[in-house]
Amino acid sequence: MIDYHLHLWPHTQRDKNLTLDFIASYWEKACELGISEIAITEHLFRFKQADWLLSKWWECEEDSLLLRHSMENYWYMHIGADLDVYVDTIIEAKKAGIAVKLGLEVDFYRGKMDKVAKLLSDYPFDVLLGSVHWISTWRFDDLSDQISMDEWSLRDAKTAWSRYLGSLEELLETKVVDVIAHPDLIKVAGFFPDEGFKREFESSLVEIIIKSELVTELSSAGWRKPVNEQYPSIFVLSELTKRNAKFTLASDAHNINDVGSKVNKLRDILHSLGLYKIAAFTQRTVKEINLYDS
Numbered sequence: 403m404i405d406y407h408l409h410l411w412p413h414t415q416r417d418k419n420l421t422l423d424f425i426a427s428y429w430e431k432a433c434e435l436g437i438s439e440i441a442i443t444e445h446l447f448r449f450k451q452a453d454w455l456l457s458k459w460w461e462c463e464e465d466s467l468l469l470r471h472s473m474e475n476y477w478y479m480h481i482g483a484d485l486d487v488y489v490d491t492i493i494e495a496k497k498a499g500i501a502v503k504l505g506l507e508v509d510f511y512r513g514k515m516d517k518v519a520k521l522l523s524d525y526p527f528d529v530l531l532g533s534v535h536w537i538s539t540w541r542f543d544d545l546s547d548q549i550s551m552d553e554w555s556l557r558d559a560k561t562a563w564s565r566y567l568g569s570l571e572e573l574l575e576t577k578v579v580d581v582i583a584h585p586d587l588i589k590v591a592g593f594f595p596d597e598g599f600k601r602e603f604e605s606s607l608v609e610i611i612i613k614s615e616l617v618t619e620l621s622s623a624g625w626r627k628p629v630n631e632q633y634p635s636i637f638v639l640s641e642l643t644k645r646n647a648k649f650t651l652a653s654d655a656h657n658i659n660d661v662g663s664k665v666n667k668l669r670d671i672l673h674s675l676g677l678y679k680i681a682a683f684t685q686r687t688v689k690e691i692n693l694y695d696s
């Protein structure tokens with residue numbers, strides 16, 4: 403088994419020093435669960451290099467002042483770590499014998515993805531996850547933020563789901579990332595459109611993923627959220643399987659307790675769909691490994 407989506411720090415934590423011991427503790431927990439390879443995939447927006455590149459990106463977005471302010475606060479709460487130290491520490495962990503991949507979780511910054519690609523090309527990443535966590539400046543998945551959650555009662559779910567899909571498609575078209583993280587994250591807070599629209603959304607999501615030729619993440623994080631199901635839905639998974647899509651497994655842990663969380667349950671889902679291979683990455687090149695030997 404693999405866990406290809408791990409964060410080092412909870413969203414609320416401000417100090418962000420990374421040590422080899424810290425990675426070793428994640429690895430120890432993963433080994434206890436029978437996981438043979440992990441990828442550390444911290445958010446790009448944790449690093450001061452992202453701020454130098456993308457600072458005040460929200461000012462170009464057409465949203466309410468309230469939402470833009472909220473995004474500004476969120477951004478500066480998270481910025482602080484040094485990408486060079488992060489990369490060096492993970493390389494050190496590899497040299498120490500830990501089966502860890504150097505990754506990053508990358509959001510969609512409209513019109514700025516070429517700059518993001520240029521920054522990231524300076525580092526020896528193994529895998530880059532692509533994510534949509536916000537629609538313009540609305541953090542639709544920030545369950546702890548009242549301003550963001552209040553938006554769900556002000557907006558039509560169909561429009562929110564459509565706009566999410568549009569941003570995801572634009573992100574995938576940039577070809578900056580390797581894996582589509584939590585592909586139907588828009589369901590996180592449990593606000594669904596009607597069944598017919600949901601099915602249309604899911605079919606379009608499948609087409610977008612297949613067209614991108616990227617790997618899809620199967621994530622257990624949704625079981626820890628109001629929606630209480632894995633990402634993506636079983637319908638999306640089974641359609642992707644029929645179209646020969648490739649998958650990684652992911653907990654999206656933000657602390658050691660969630661490392662490897664329910665990854666075995668994800669493996670069982672893939673097995674039930676008749677899949678016996680899984681995707682792993684080295685230097686951004688995908689290789690399929692056995693679901694059970696991995």
Ligand SMILES: [Zn+2]
Pocket residue numbers: 507533535583584
């Ligand atoms: Zn994410």
Ligand SMILES: [Zn+2]
Pocket residue numbers: 407409507654
């Ligand atoms: Zn994540």
